[in-house]
Amino acid sequence: xxxxxxxxxxxxxxxxxxxxxxxxxxxxxxxxxxxxxxxxxxxxxxxxxxxxxxxxxxxxxxxxxxxxxxxxxxxxxxxx
Numbered sequence: 001x002x003x004x005x006x007x008x009x010x011x012x013x014x015x016x017x018x019x020x021x022x023x024x025x026x027x028x029x030x031x032x033x034x035x036x037x038x039x040x041x042x043x044x045x046x047x048x049x050x051x052x053x054x055x056x057x058x059x060x061x062x063x064x065x066x067x068x069x070x071x072x073x074x075x076x077x078x079x080x
Contacts, residue, residue: 026065031057 035053040046 027057027059027061028054029057031055031060 031053032050033053035056036046036050038053039049042049
């Protein structure tokens with residue numbers, strides 16, 4: 001049985017997935033899910049965990065995207 005906080009966490013994660021444009025939602029849904037579970041286990045703070053998880057997930061996704069844009073594409077190797 002899912003408690004009220006678990007239901008609220010799932011509802012919040014679902015709303016975040018549809019309320020935020022795709023470019024800005026990168027990492028948010030995954031982070032919210034992980035943070036919500038961790039927050040719930042660590043003292044029934046699933047909603048706060050989901051919010052923090054969303055922020056951290058988005059930050060990490062943006063950092064990864066920026067890093068991949070800065071690295072030059074590998075040069076094609078010639079087969080001799």
